[in-house]
Amino acid sequence: MINSLMSALKIGDLRQKLLFTLLMLFVFRLGAHVPVPGINNEVFSNLVSQGALFGFFDVISGGAFKKFSIFAMSITPYINASIIMQLLTVVIPHLERLAKEGEEGRRKITQYTRYLTVVLAFIQAIGMSIALKIAFIRPSLDQYILVSLTLTAGTALLMWIGEQITEKGIGNGISLLIFAGIVSRVPAGIIRTVEYIQAGTINYFNLILLVVIGVLVIAGIVLINEGQRRLPVQYAKRVVGRRVYGGQNTHIPLRVNQAGVIPVIFASSILMFPEQLVQWFSSGKFSAWYTTYFAWGTASHTIIYAFLIIGFTFFYTTVIMNPSDVAENIKKYGGFIPGIRPGRPTAEYISKVMNKVTLVGAVFLAIIAILPNFVLMATRIPNIYFGGTALLIVVGVALDTMKQIESQMLMRSYHGFIK
Incomplete structure (x- = not known):
């Protein structure tokens, strides 16, 4: 794997794609530390540490959920929208025809997926705001709307970053965002484990x-x-x-x-x-x-x-x-x-x-x-919380990304041989 990455860095356009991917992942990690306004982060952090469900959310979002940042909902609404659109393609004849029309049809389905993502994200943001109102500094209707719109905008930005990585970078952008979020929690998990050993837990x-x-x-x-x-x-x-x-x-x-x-x-x-x-x-x-x-x-x-x-x-x-x-x-x-x-x-x-x-x-x-x-x-x-599902995502994304890098390197080797 390391040899493949080193070889990829020696190829000009492939190096640019790798650097662009790293830049987008850096923007993602930067946004994970931008807090949503009007939230008491200390109260919210204590609330997250009480439940396994919240802990799993925090792992998937790369710590953004515990900080209640603009990326707290992660890319989950987009994934749900994509799954729903794939299922509807089998049920609705119009979508089935679009899927068979080639690139133009897939582009329209992608556009529908984006619209559905925004709708699902806003609904989830409203539900999250109501459920976690105890962490609000000043609970009010304006504050609920502000938090919901901020979380929805964060998900939309993540969706755009993922699509940019897929188009101009290496690998599947959405999968890499989830991968980066999970991997970013590994150092904190190691530190927590060391503390458990020192405390005798x-x-x-x-x-x-x-x-x-x-x-x-x-x-x-x-x-x-x-x-x-x-x-x-x-x-x-x-x-x-x-x-x-x-x-x-x-x-x-x-x-x-x-x-x-x-x-x-x-x-x-x-x-x-x-x-x-x-x-x-x-x-x-x-x-x-x-x-x-x-x-x-x-x-x-x-x-x-x-x-x-x-x-x-x-x-x-x-x-x-x-x-x-x-x-x-x-x-x-x-x-x-x-x-x-x-x-x-x-x-x-x-x-x-x-x-x-x-x-x-x-x-x-x-x-x-x-x-x-x-x-x-x-x-x-x-x-x-870094359990089987997280490992499944990390290993699967790593294998797929390395296969894509190797296939692009092989394609460029063939091009060089033909020339």
């Missing part, structure tokens, strides 16, 4: 156990992310004039973790909604009952969370890779899977294999997402 055995679990989780994430089932495909030879086309053997790669981290984010977003409602109406009997049995980290919440992740993994995998469309494309170009008839039998076979592969990835995602609860019981180290 934990011992070295707990720390070694945590490191071993972390290494095993990272190895498992790499294995699952890179794992795939290859379905062989053969294309018949075609004679056109004096030329022979086709006759080649290839394969369809069915990745074990085809959906990535999207099911985890979507399941978290759904479970956060009742959590926010409970915070708004904290004095009722329903709130007390929900907090007792379904609060973040309870057994009921963990089970529901795991099943939602498994369900969304199957659903999202089917959305992004439709077996019927794949079988139709294979048949259109004269291909077939050995031993399987083209058309519907091929679609059924692909669906059967994909379901088996997806089940492994779905169960793995669920285990990774609920891992912090079990790590806490095993190591007895409090406030472990």
